[in-house]
Amino acid sequence: MEPNPRLVLSSFSMLLPTGAYLATKEYVSAAITGGCLVFSILHHGTKPMYPEVLLGDMVFANMCVLAATRTTLQWLPWSLSPYFAFLGYGLSVYHYGHSHSILAWDPDPSVATAWHASLHWVHSSLSAFSILMAGAVNV
Numbered sequence: 380m381e382p383n384p385r386l387v388l389s390s391f392s393m394l395l396p397t398g399a400y401l402a403t404k405e406y407v408s409a410a411i412t413g414g415c416l417v418f419s420i421l422h423h424g425t426k427p428m429y430p431e432v433l434l435g436d437m438v439f440a441n442m443c444v445l446a447a448t449r450t451t452l453q454w455l456p457w458s459l460s461p462y463f464a465f466l467g468y469g470l471s472v473y474h475y476g477h478s479h480s481i482l483a484w485d486p487d488p489s490v491a492t493a494w495h496a497s498l499h500w501v502h503s504s505l506s507a508f509s510i511l512m513a514g515a516v517n518v
Contacts, residue, residue: 380426380427381426382423382424382425383423383426383492384424385492385493386492386495386496387423387424388496389495389497389499389500390419390420391420392499392500392503392504393412393413393416393419393499393503394416394503395504395506396412396443396507396510397409397412397413398507399506399507399514400412400446400510402511403511403513403514405450405510405514408446408510411442411443412443412446412506414439414442415436415439415440415442415443418435418436418438419436419439419440419499421435422435443506447509448462450506450509450510450513451509451513453513453516453517454509454513454517457516458509458512461505461509462505462509464501464505465501465502465505465506468498468501468505469498469502472494472495472497472498473498483495483498
């Protein structure tokens with residue numbers, strides 16, 4: 380594995396939920412998604428040199444899911460569709476792909492990279508939408 384400019388670029392999609400959290404004045408969640416942005420860029424730009432960066436990326440990514448869950452709870456039941464799409468896409472692309480060596484785990488790096496980049500964009504877009512909707516509902 381070597382640094383991947385496509386994944387570094389797709390990591391910038393995490394500016395969407397970070398900006399949405401800032402717009403709704405949820406600064407702790409903005410810091411979490413901002414941390415995920417930084418660690419994702421560092422990981423995809425330096426791999427495999429720093430396993431500590433990968434650990435930080437994984438920790439912040441999981442914290443982002445917790446922040447998304449908190450946001451989802453703020454505008455139930457309307458939030459369930461984007462939240463299940465968020466979870467379903469991640470489970471399909473990452474976990475199902477891992478168990479079958481396809482999608483984000485395809486042996487062809489160009490295929491795997493495209494799926495991984497789509498994971499960044501889809502999750503970031505759904506998160507930003509959900510954050511802004513929760514902010515609109517809770518005004």
